[in-house]
Amino acid sequence: xxxVVIIGCGVIGAAAAMELSRYRASVLILERENDVAxxxxxxxxxxxxxxxxxxxxxxxxxxxxxxxxLAMEYxxxxxxxxxxxxxxxxxxxxxxxGTLRELLDRGVKNGVPGLEILTGDEARRxxxxxxxTVLAALWAPTAGIVxxxxxxxxxxxxxxxxxxxLRLNTEVTxxxxxxxxxxxxxxxxxxxxxxxxxxxxxxxxxxxDMAAHHAFDVKPSRGEYYLLxxxxxxxxxxxxxxxxxxxxxGVLVSPTVHGxxxxxxxxxxxxxxxxSTTAQGLDFVRETAKLSVPGVDFSKSIRNFAGxxxxxxxxxxxxxxxxxxxxxLAGICSPGLTSAPAIGEYAAELLAGEGLSLEKKEDFVFTRxxxxxxxxxxxxxxxxxxxxxxxxxxxxxxxxxxxGEIRASFDTPIPPVSVDGVKRRxxxxxxxxxxxxxxxxxxxxxxxxxxxxxGEVVKDRAGMxxxxxxxxxxxxNV
Amino acid sequence: MYDLIVVGGGPAGLxxxxxxxxxxxxxxxxxxxxxxxxxxxxQCIHNGFGLTxxxxxxxxxxxxxxxxxLLSKTGVEVRTDTMVLEITGDLRIHMTGPExxxxxxxxxxxxxxxxxxxxxxxxxxxxxxxxxxxxxxGAAQRYVNVEGWLPGKRVVILGSGDIGLIMARRxxxxxxxxxxxxxxxxxxxxxxxxxxxxxxDYDIPLYLSHTVTDIRGRDRVEQVVVSEVDERRRPIPxxxxxxxxxxxxxxxxxxxxxxxxxxxxxxxxxxxxxxxxFENMExxxxxxxxxxxxxxxxxxxxxxxxxxxxxxxxxxKYVLNGPAAGExxxxxxxxxxxxxxxxxxxxxxxxxxxxVFFRVNRIxxxxxxxxxxxxxxxxxxxxxxxxxxxxxxxxxxVKLLEGVAGEITVSVKEA
Ligand SMILES: Cc1cc2nc3c(=O)[nH]c(=O)nc-3n(C[C@H](O)[C@H](O)[C@H](O)COP(=O)(O)OP(=O)(O)OC[C@H]3O[C@@H](n4cnc5c(N)ncnc54)[C@H](O)[C@@H]3O)c2cc1C
Ligand SMILES: Cc1cc2nc3c(=O)[nH]c(=O)nc-3n(C[C@H](O)[C@H](O)[C@H](O)COP(=O)(O)OP(=O)(O)OC[C@H]3O[C@@H](n4cnc5c(N)ncnc54)[C@H](O)[C@@H]3O)c2cc1C
Numbered sequence: 078x079x080x081v082v083i084i085g086c087g088v089i090g091a092a093a094a095m096e097l098s099r100y101r102a103s104v105l106i107l108e109r110e111n112d113v114a115x116x117x118x119x120x121x122x123x124x125x126x127x128x129x130x131x132x133x134x135x136x137x138x139x140x141x142x143x144x145x146x147l148a149m150e151y152x153x154x155x156x157x158x159x160x161x162x163x164x165x166x167x168x169x170x171x172x173x174x175g176t177l178r179e180l181l182d183r184g185v186k187n188g189v190p191g192l193e194i195l196t197g198d199e200a201r202r203x204x205x206x207x208x209x210t211v212l213a214a215l216w217a218p219t220a221g222i223v224x225x226x227x228x229x230x231x232x233x234x235x236x237x238x239x240x241x242x243l244r245l246n247t248e249v250t251x252x253x254x255x256x257x258x259x260x261x262x263x264x265x266x267x268x269x270x271x272x273x274x275x276x277x278x279x280x281x282x283x284x285x286d287m288a289a290h291h292a293f294d295v296k297p298s299r300g301e302y303y304l305l306x307x308x309x310x311x312x313x314x315x316x317x318x319x320x321x322x323x324x325x326x327g328v329l330v331s332p333t334v335h336g337x338x339x340x341x342x343x344x345x346x347x348x349x350x351x352x353s354t355t356a357q358g359l360d361f362v363r364e365t366a367k368l369s370v371p372g373v374d375f376s377k378s379i380r381n382f383a384g385x386x387x388x389x390x391x392x393x394x395x396x397x398x399x400x401x402x403x404x405x406l407a408g409i410c411s412p413g414l415t416s417a418p419a420i421g422e423y424a425a426e427l428l429a430g431e432g433l434s435l436e437k438k439e440d441f442v443f444t445r446x447x448x449x450x451x452x453x454x455x456x457x458x459x460x461x462x463x464x465x466x467x468x469x470x471x472x473x474x475x476x477x478x479x480x481g482e483i484r485a486s487f488d489t490p491i492p493p494v495s496v497d498g499v500k501r502r503x504x505x506x507x508x509x510x511x512x513x514x515x516x517x518x519x520x521x522x523x524x525x526x527x528x529x530x531x532g533e534v535v536k537d538r539a540g541m542x543x544x545x546x547x548x549x550x551x552x553x554n555v
Numbered sequence: 556m557y558d559l560i561v562v563g564g565g566p567a568g569l570x571x572x573x574x575x576x577x578x579x580x581x582x583x584x585x586x587x588x589x590x591x592x593x594x595x596x597x598q599c600i601h602n603g604f605g606l607t608x609x610x611x612x613x614x615x616x617x618x619x620x621x622x623x624x625l626l627s628k629t630g631v632e633v634r635t636d637t638m639v640l641e642i643t644g645d646l647r648i649h650m651t652g653p654e655x656x657x658x659x660x661x662x663x664x665x666x667x668x669x670x671x672x673x674x675x676x677x678x679x680x681x682x683x684x685x686x687x688x689x690x691x692x693g694a695a696q697r698y699v700n701v702e703g704w705l706p707g708k709r710v711v712i713l714g715s716g717d718i719g720l721i722m723a724r725r726x727x728x729x730x731x732x733x734x735x736x737x738x739x740x741x742x743x744x745x746x747x748x749x750x751x752x753x754x755x756d757y758d759i760p761l762y763l764s765h766t767v768t769d770i771r772g773r774d775r776v777e778q779v780v781v782s783e784v785d786e787r788r789r790p791i792p793x794x795x796x797x798x799x800x801x802x803x804x805x806x807x808x809x810x811x812x813x814x815x816x817x818x819x820x821x822x823x824x825x826x827x828x829x830x831x832x833f834e835n836m837e838x839x840x841x842x843x844x845x846x847x848x849x850x851x852x853x854x855x856x857x858x859x860x861x862x863x864x865x866x867x868x869x870x871x872k873y874v875l876n877g878p879a880a881g882e883x884x885x886x887x888x889x890x891x892x893x894x895x896x897x898x899x900x901x902x903x904x905x906x907x908x909x910x911v912f913f914r915v916n917r918i919x920x921x922x923x924x925x926x927x928x929x930x931x932x933x934x935x936x937x938x939x940x941x942x943x944x945x946x947x948x949x950x951x952x953v954k955l956l957e958g959v960a961g962e963i964t965v966s967v968k969e970a
Pocket of ligand 1 (some may be wrong): 084088090107108109115116117120122167245247276277280284298299301342383387413414
């Protein structure tokens with residue numbers, strides 16, 4: 078019997094698992110896919126929001142502001158790339174200047190430090206590429222950017238290091254109340270648990286319905302993006318938003334922690350699984366972004382992608398205890414990434430309220446480190462290659478990722494099982510050629526490490542096979 | 556300290572190193588990140604290389620092998636499995652390899668011969684899902700010809716560049732069904748001989764003025780939607796054709812790999828996306844030369860060889876005799892011309908003639924290529940046909956430049 082089963086290993090499930098792994102309780106995470114961080118967590122704006130957006134008094138307001146601080150603290154401790162680069166919300170009309178004042182007011186009530194309204198010229202002094210039409214801007218120094226999948230991975234790895242168990246390819250199909258808690262039905266057999274945490278992202282309403290009366294619907298809303306080459310990465314140095322509307326936080330232009338420029342998203346109703354991009358959506362993103370930063374050169378695009386928001390139509394996350402021993406961390410729309418560490422803490426509190434005993438472990442491990450060849454000095458590189466020649470062979474040319482780094486990722490608590498899994502762990506294939514050169518080499522290493530034929534290696538999800546069969550020459554050089 | 560470090564061991568780097576050796580340099584290093592020399596030729600197992608240079612039809616590996624043989628008769632030092640990571644303005648070359656470790660070498664001269672990479676789906680922004688089964692044609696070529704794996708069975712190819720055309724035939728021979736080759740422009744981007752030998756001979760339809768407007772299938776490509784485009788290359792609603800396929804190959808252009816060039820502060824020509832060069836392939840940084848696909852995208856390796864031999868000889872001259880002298884004249888792109896290589900000529904540094912490579916920006920029937928200085932026509936060359944997919948090459952006697960200052964213009968005049 079497991080103390081706590083967590084359903085879903087996006088950033089929310091991972092944060093809850095990490096928080097609980099501080100205590101003696103046993104934790105089991107069930108994730109439907111073959112890896113962590115493959116849902117909404119891998120496809121969003123990657124911003125650590127300061128916390129002036131949520132309505133004062135909501136759970137979202139509190140968790141966002143606390144999450145912003147904790148996220149940066151945790152990223153520092155767990156070697157996750159992040160940067161506290163600040164954000165600007167732009168106003169293009171007097172009406173929007175009014176919106177800025179409202180946001181400032183909310184931010185102050187929410188406890189966001191350092192907020193300030195700048196004139197257009199002050200904003201342009203900070204960000205010279207801003208449009209001349211910008212009248213004013215709200216400056217939030219505590220906003221930041223992060224690698225969302227690495228944050229999730231770091232949380233999940235930390236949980237596993239501290240004793241949590243992660244079962245991948247395991248889909249929860251039903252929940253049954255038992256005397257001591259829940260019987261969790263999965264495609265791979267039943268699991269008995271005292272407590273269950275629902276962190277199923279855009280499907281969190283479906284999981285809720287397995288345990289309690291129907292209470293909310295997720296109304297999926299898709300956002301599409303451009304990711305631009307590093308040559309565009311310095312176009313702005315802070316996160317540049319437009320004024321929020323009913324449809325979301327608007328189109329942003331922002332640097333990423335990997336040195337690229339991210340532009341998006343739009344917001345359109347979609348199916349839960351629909352992460353496709355559309356010509357109209359991308360046109361809208363381009364046109365709208367140019368209002369903020371006219372100089373963005375979209376010919377430098379290296380990738381488009383889309384993510385799905387778990388909106389519910391409420392102004393708040395759906396975090397509650399709708400059935401005994403069952404906690405919903407549901408409807409975690411934006412700023413869910415930012416709030417994740419605080420949501421994890423709060424989940425532990427709610428479970429304690431249901432009777433879970435929270436007894437701290439003495440030997441909780443809270444460190445994580447990985448080698449990033451690209452960031453080392455020439456001397457450090459020389460030393461590393463001398464010690465392990467695999468660090469001398471560059472596999473991903475665009476991001477300068479070495480064979481040593483790729484091989485090391487297989488020795489982590491949650492090793493990769495796909496080409497994109499390698500990408501999320503060490504950045505190979507993330508650059509301007511999008512894996513064109515390193516793809517075959519990564520397939521080769523995966524095939525060796527997983528002990529399967531190259532034809533069995535998948536791009537990302539199970540089923541995303543890359544190759545269909547051997548050529549007539551059967552591997553010969555014909 | 557080396558006299559010359561050549562970055563890249565493809566056909567360009569090999570020819571350049573050989574000719575630098577023949578011109579008298581004795582301390583030369585070639586650095587190649589692959590395990591073997593030969594560059595992209597190693598995966599081009601089809602025939603058709605060397606028709607101009609060797610006057611015979613060779614496969615890519617055969618062509619490369621001829622130069623590897625020549626090289627082995629010289630004392631040129633070769634480091635394979637070693638990648639150059641940075642070139643500084645004072646010619647210190649950072650490189651790393653499992654055998655050689657991380658090293659910084661100094662050089663009196665450098666030849667850039669890094670080739671190019673393929674444009675990707677992200678660069679052209681095809682909407683839809685992002686499943687497995689979307690490959691650049693070159694990556695697919697590598698899987699088939701080097702790794703021995705077929706990446707798909709029912710294939711649509713976007714782009715009619717040479718690599719795409721070659722892969723249409725290759726995949727067909729391997730038992731895949733190639734349903735269509737789709738080209739957004741009203742003409743093909745590849746060599747005419749490839750259109751005939753790779754598409755027509757296998758009854759593969761070529762759709763000009765069409766593009767891919769949607770990719771369907773969440774895990775693996777299931778369908779590709781193709782639409783006709785208008786003159787401004789925008790899809791025309793209502794013209795959609797749906798192809799049931801498991802693979803989309805992209806042959807949508809090559810981009811010279813110039814991140815190292817930029818790190819050295821060398822000037823890049825936005826049209827070629829390669830370094831600006833003088834008549835002897837020298838870049839804006841004295842002592843640094845550039846040749847092959849890193850300078851501009853070539854269709855035929857024979858021209859790569861010629862250009863690279865000039866770069867090798869020039870590097871030797873630079874090290875042995877000192878920097879090239881003289882005022883330079885700029886080459887301007889006139890009517891119909893999208894770029895020229897070189898971009899500048901120093902008449903004092905030319906013995907008799909200099910070559911100009913260029914591409915036209917649309918299809919021309921019978922026409923003349925005209926080189927002029929202001930109103931004055933310096934020389935003209937007749938052509939029956941000119942196409943963007945086929946690089947042009949003219950040889951200009953330097954004595955025609957006497958009395959010319961500032962710039963000359965290369966243009967096309969239809970007869
Ligand atoms: C366009 C967009 C932009 C955003 N921008 C930001 C931002 O800049 N800053 C910010 O803070 N937030 C942002 N967000 C919000 C943030 O991305 C999400 O709040 C966060 O990623 C949600 O994480 P999650 O773990 O709840 O969901 P997910 O990452 O989707 O994880 C849910 C997991 O549950 C699994 N699962 C589902 N059902 C089952 C089942 N039955 N059994 C087993 N497993 C199951 C899924 O496979 C998935 O892995 C954005 C969101 C979007 C869509
Ligand atoms: C698919 C395809 C089909 C073709 N078909 C024909 C044909 O039928 N006939 C014909 O004549 N021509 C053909 N060509 C054209 C011809 O092959 C090319 O023009 C020629 O290979 C270019 O030579 P290169 O040396 O400039 O570049 P490449 O061959 O690309 O060589 C560049 C080399 O530099 C190395 N390198 C790059 N960066 C670094 C670094 N930082 N450190 C170390 N090494 C580095 C690379 O690994 C590579 O080996 C074809 C090309 C392709 C791609």
